[in-house]
Amino acid sequence: MTATGRFEGTAIAPGLKTSADHLFEKAALLSQIELVQPSGLLGTNTVDALLSGIVQGHAFMLENYVQEIKRQYPNRKGIQTILTGGVAELVKPLIPSADVLDKTLTLDGLQLAYRRLADL
Numbered sequence: 001m002t003a004t005g006r007f008e009g010t011a012i013a014p015g016l017k018t019s020a021d022h023l024f025e026k027a028a029l030l031s032q033i034e035l036v037q038p039s040g041l042l043g044t045n046t047v048d049a050l051l052s053g054i055v056q057g058h059a060f061m062l063e064n065y066v067q068e069i070k071r072q073y074p075n076r077k078g079i080q081t082i083l084t085g086g087v088a089e090l091v092k093p094l095i096p097s098a099d100v101l102d103k104t105l106t107l108d109g110l111q112l113a114y115r116r117l118a119d120l
Contacts, residue, residue: 008076011065016058016087023054035087059094066097 014022017035024032033047038056043049066081073079081098083091084105092101102108 011069013061013065015085016054016091017085019058020054035090037090037093055090056094059091062091063095063097066095070097 020035021032024030030046030050033050035055036051038051039048041052041056043052062083066079070079080100081095082100082102082105083095083098084102086103088101088103092098
């Protein structure tokens with residue numbers, strides 16, 4: 001949003017958990033794992049390799065996406081990156097360009113919309 005509150009755009013991508021769940025669903029030989037910080041960039045076993053690919057890979061995608069947005073829109077100063085959702089805390093340390101962590105942003109927006117509609 002601009003200083004005057006004008007919405008200028010956004011991007012929507014599958015979340016880390018959604019992507020991981022789909023991987024486990026479609027790859028019959030891979031079992032679901034707990035998503036935690038990977039111990040390194042390359043795994044030496046299946047669990048570490050999954051954590052690296054899922055968590056680090058998602059963080060790289062987000063970081064590079066934000067950097068490309070800032071590069072392509074240099075006139076839009078003050079672009080703010082907000083991480084939201086259930087696993088936002090997991091990737092926040094891996095995304096240097098992330099400005100804000102707000103796990104309940106979507107729910108807060110829905111609550112605000114409900115209150116405004118209820119006042120009509």
